[in-house]
Amino acid sequence: MTSATTQPSIPTARIGVARSVKKRAAKNYFFVTLCIISTWASVAILLVLLAAIVYMGYEHLDWNFLQNAPSRKPELAGIKPALFGSVCIAVVCTFFTLPIGVGTAVLLEEFKPKKPFIAKLHNLIQINISNLAGVPSIVYGILGLTAFVQMFGAFGNPMDPAFELGTRENWYYIQIPFGRGILAGGLTLMLVVLPVVIVSAQEALRAVPYSLREGGLALGASKWQAVSKIVLPAAVPGIMTGAILAISRAIGEAAPILVIAGIVYITFTPEHLMDDFTAMPLQIYDWAGRPQEEFHKVAATGIIVLLSVLLSMNTLAVYTRQKFQKQLQ
Amino acid sequence: MQTIRTLKKPLFKILLGACLASALLCSLTQAEPPNARSLKGLIRIDGSSTVYPITEAVAEEFGKEYPRVRVTVGISGTGGGFKRFTIGETDISDASRPIKGKENDNAVANSIEFVEVPVAYDGLSIVVNKQNDWCDSLSVDDLKRIFLDGTSVNTWQDLRPEWPPVPIKIYAPGTDSGTFDYFKEVIAGKTGAIRSDMSVSEDDNVLVRGVSGDKGGIGFFGCAYYFENRDKLKAVAINGVLPQPDTIETGVYSPFSRPLFIYVSTKSLDRPEVAAFVEYYLQHGPALAQEVGYVKLPQDVYNIASENIKNRRTGTQFLTSNGDKVSGSLTQVYK
Numbered sequence: 001m002t003s004a005t006t007q008p009s010i011p012t013a014r015i016g017v018a019r020s021v022k023k024r025a026a027k028n029y030f031f032v033t034l035c036i037i038s039t040w041a042s043v044a045i046l047l048v049l050l051a052a053i054v055y056m057g058y059e060h061l062d063w064n065f066l067q068n069a070p071s072r073k074p075e076l077a078g079i080k081p082a083l084f085g086s087v088c089i090a091v092v093c094t095f096f097t098l099p100i101g102v103g104t105a106v107l108l109e110e111f112k113p114k115k116p117f118i119a120k121l122h123n124l125i126q127i128n129i130s131n132l133a134g135v136p137s138i139v140y141g142i143l144g145l146t147a148f149v150q151m152f153g154a155f156g157n158p159m160d161p162a163f164e165l166g167t168r169e170n171w172y173y174i175q176i177p178f179g180r181g182i183l184a185g186g187l188t189l190m191l192v193v194l195p196v197v198i199v200s201a202q203e204a205l206r207a208v209p210y211s212l213r214e215g216g217l218a219l220g221a222s223k224w225q226a227v228s229k230i231v232l233p234a235a236v237p238g239i240m241t242g243a244i245l246a247i248s249r250a251i252g253e254a255a256p257i258l259v260i261a262g263i264v265y266i267t268f269t270p271e272h273l274m275d276d277f278t279a280m281p282l283q284i285y286d287w288a289g290r291p292q293e294e295f296h297k298v299a300a301t302g303i304i305v306l307l308s309v310l311l312s313m314n315t316l317a318v319y320t321r322q323k324f325q326k327q328l329q
Numbered sequence: 330m331q332t333i334r335t336l337k338k339p340l341f342k343i344l345l346g347a348c349l350a351s352a353l354l355c356s357l358t359q360a361e362p363p364n365a366r367s368l369k370g371l372i373r374i375d376g377s378s379t380v381y382p383i384t385e386a387v388a389e390e391f392g393k394e395y396p397r398v399r400v401t402v403g404i405s406g407t408g409g410g411f412k413r414f415t416i417g418e419t420d421i422s423d424a425s426r427p428i429k430g431k432e433n434d435n436a437v438a439n440s441i442e443f444v445e446v447p448v449a450y451d452g453l454s455i456v457v458n459k460q461n462d463w464c465d466s467l468s469v470d471d472l473k474r475i476f477l478d479g480t481s482v483n484t485w486q487d488l489r490p491e492w493p494p495v496p497i498k499i500y501a502p503g504t505d506s507g508t509f510d511y512f513k514e515v516i517a518g519k520t521g522a523i524r525s526d527m528s529v530s531e532d533d534n535v536l537v538r539g540v541s542g543d544k545g546g547i548g549f550f551g552c553a554y555y556f557e558n559r560d561k562l563k564a565v566a567i568n569g570v571l572p573q574p575d576t577i578e579t580g581v582y583s584p585f586s587r588p589l590f591i592y593v594s595t596k597s598l599d600r601p602e603v604a605a606f607v608e609y610y611l612q613h614g615p616a617l618a619q620e621v622g623y624v625k626l627p628q629d630v631y632n633i634a635s636e637n638i639k640n641r642r643t644g645t646q647f648l649t650s651n652g653d654k655v656s657g658s659l660t661q662v663y664k
Contacts, residue, residue: 072386072621159417168371262375262409265385265402267392276373276401286404289532290382291557291622296534 053307057300065301069267070283074294077287079302084269085182085261085277086309090251092186092273097197098243100190102232104129105201105239110227133195141256144188149260151177173272180261181274188256193246200242204235237321244317248310254281280306368395370602375403376410376423377507379551380589383449384423384610386617391609398602407507408432411592415441420597421607424590425451425507427647430654442595442643446634447626447659448610449618452577453512453585454555456562460544463492466566469515469584475499475547476512478522485545499527500539500548506531511587512549537561552577553622577624580658588659589623595641611635630663 060074068078108126113119146152155162158179165174178184208231216226257279264286270277280302287299374384381404388400405413407424414422415435428436428445436443455472457464463485467475474482475497481487486494501523502508513523530536533550540546541561552572555564564572567585576582591610597603611634615625636642646662647655655662 070385071389072382072617157416157418262403262405263401264381264404265388265400267388268399276371289378289534291533291551291554293557 050307053300053303056297057302057304060298060301061304066305070265070286074292074298077295077298079280079283079305081266081269082278082280082283082302083305083309085185085266086251086279086281086306088182088270088277089185089189089257089279090247092182093189093193093250094243094247096187096190097193097247101194101197101243102201102239104194104198105205106227106232108198109202109205110231111223129195129198133199135195136255137192137253138255138259140188140191141259144184144191144256145259148178148184148187149180168272168274171272173274175274179274180276181272182270182277183273185257185260185277185279188260189250189253192253192256193250196246196249197243200246201235201239204238204242205231207238208234237324240320240324241317244313244320248313248317251279251310251313252281252306254279254285257282258285280309366394366396368602368605369397370399370600372398372400372421372597372603372606373403373419374401374421374423374591375405375413375419376421376591377407377425377589378404379407379425379451379507380423380448380591382553382621383589383614383618383623384421384591386621387606387610387614390613390617391606394609395602395605398606400606406505408505411435414443414592414594415439417441417594417596420594420600420603422592424592425587426510427590428592428645430648430652433645433648433652443592444595444598444637444641444643445645445647446591446593446607446611446638447588447630447663448591448614449589450577450586450624450626450659451589452552452572452582452624453508453549453587454552454572455547455549455565455567455585456540456555457547457565458540458542458544459561459563461563463489464565466569468568472567473516476516476523478517478524480524495545498539498543498546499524500536500543500546501527501529502533502536502550503529503531508549508551512585515584551622552624556622574619574624578627580660583658586624586658588626593638595643598638598641607638611638627660630659633663 060077064076065078066083067080068076069081070079071077108122108129113122149158155177158175158177161175161177161179163174163176166172174183178187212230212234213226216230217223221229261276261278261282263276263278264282266276266278268275284299284302284306287295287302290296374388381402384402388402392398392400402423403410403419407426410419410422410424411428411432412435413419415432416439422443455467471488474480474488476499482497484494484496485492488497501512509523513521517523528536528539530539533554536548536550537554537558540548541558547565555562555572567582570576570582572582572585577586580586591607593603593607598607611631615631618625649655
């Protein structure tokens with residue numbers, strides 16, 4: 001096209017070329033501007049949100065807020081039980097999500113079956129996991145209620161459990177069914193984030209160059225050795241990033257916790273896996289719905305604490321990734 | 330050198346540990362006064378989010394006197410709370426309406442017996458915009474003309490010809506809430522329906538914002554939200570009576586004074602910490618209810634409730650023995 005239009009013997013065409021270049025430059029300029037605007041728009045929205053929340057919430061943000069239990073008086077209200085509850089369920093969630101999620105991803109990605117029937121099953125599972133990632137979290141909340149809290153009623157009422165280890169006074173107390181405790185909450189959050197963790201871990205495994213695997217296999221490593229010694233370590237940064245981002249999402253979930261725990265007034269921090277708990281999003285939801293204007297400010301303070309926890313987790317994710325990447329090099 | 334060697338001996342270690350532990354135990358038991366402070370246990374409460382602020386206030390004060398009793402309060406809603414209560418998952422259920430026949434049947438089926446305790450009034454407030462200078466009072470019939478399904482009233486002028494033709498915009502609580510249930514029963518009765526072209530929100534603060542920003546707006550919610558937002562909203566008198574603490578308490582503000590309850594399982598009531606909590610609730614509940622924006626009941630009702638607790642008078646007073654609904658105001662039922 002260019003060779004035809006740049007013929008010097010046709011001046012009108014040259015003008016046409018100049019016009020077309022100008023037009024394309026303008027289009028280019030327009031598109032870049034559009035991209036810049038949209039980038040800054042999201043940053044600006046975030047900044048406005050943060051500024052509004054800090055403006056509303058800084059007043060109540062002090063050591064007492066982190067140490068007190070909820071109160072009917074906004075100036076005394078604190079987030080300690082909810083903060084501890086959130087951290088506890090996040091730990092339980094991580095503890096169960098990582099092995100199950102990574103294990104599933106390794107199976108789906110590294111050990112692809114060859115028999116046609118099993119391969120079909122494999123595909124079916126793959127599609128289902130991708131679909132599950134889009135299911136609203138309240139649905140998992142209800143699933144968690146039946147599967148973990150009540151265990152389908154197979155082991156009696158949670159108030160009258162079929163199996164108990166220790167008493168409610170012991171730190172190692174366990175009962176079956178789990179009842180509305182930390183363990184049930186953490187496992188329910190696991191259901192929420194598991195599909196995301198599996199999919200992101202698969203992506204991370206896929207990003208490991210195939211030559212690495214082949215090199216390992218060529219040196220006589222079994223498939224498991226190649227996966228555990230070569231592929232997994234190389235994929236750790238990606239897996240960790242995905243997992244920590246997913247668990248950050250879990251900390252922000254209110255709906256499943258509302259179904260599992262439903263508590264918003266609680267003065268103590270959990271002492272064993274079956275203990276009652278509440279989580280920060282639930283506490284914030286309650287404060288934001290109060291009639292008193294002052295409580296809306298307390299809700300903003302709660303959001304600041306929640307955001308700080310999320311931000312520090314994301315920082316951890318970035319740090320882990322950097323560290324492991326360096327090690328690999 | 331010598332001491333270090335003795336420290337390493339296991340028997341010495343055990344003895345030292347035992348000494349320390351017993352000293353610690355002694356100091357702990359000494360720090361505990363023998364009476365109320367030694368009471369401990371877990372009280373589980375769930376139910377209506379309307380009653381929640383009162384129960385929270387009581388639990389907070391109760392916790393100061395009985396620091397070792399752990400109280401948890403949930404907000405699953407009246408229906409959700411009864412679902413858990415009638416299978417024995419909770420000790421006390423907060424309710425913004427009397428228990429329904431079906432829920433009562435569930436309790437009977439699971440052999441859960443309970444005592445019904447009215448704790449406060451909530452005056453359902455009908456509010457309009459501050460700039461609305463024409464509408465000061467409405468009758469229940471007016472409200473029916475505004476709120477019933479299939480009504481032809483779309484502007485304020487349709488209601489009274491002398492009022493301006495400003496369109497009526499309705500802001501209502503969620504249709505699952507006890508507040509909406511109560512309003513619907515007063516306006517539409519058992520069989521009628523409320524119109525569906527309303528702005529509905531579960532968050533009453535959204536309703537406050539909606540009505541205060543809309544000249545033709547009208548909305549309804551619990552009086553706590555009106556008392557907090559007097560500067561932004563104007564309450565409409567019902568049959569000439571404004572929602573005020575005294576008009577609600579005496580029942581003059583009718584038919585929108587609605588009673589709030591707690592339901593206490595008798596099985597739990599046998600535990601000393603639950604008995605202490607309920608007693609505390611009846612003693613300090615009225616003052617605390619007012620502090621968080623509700624209206625206390627006449628003292629007679631509290632006295633009857635105390636008697637009912639003492640005598641373990643179980644079941645709801647709002648259902649007859651064959652399951653029919655008892656109608657009438659709280660003071661008529663509790664006398």
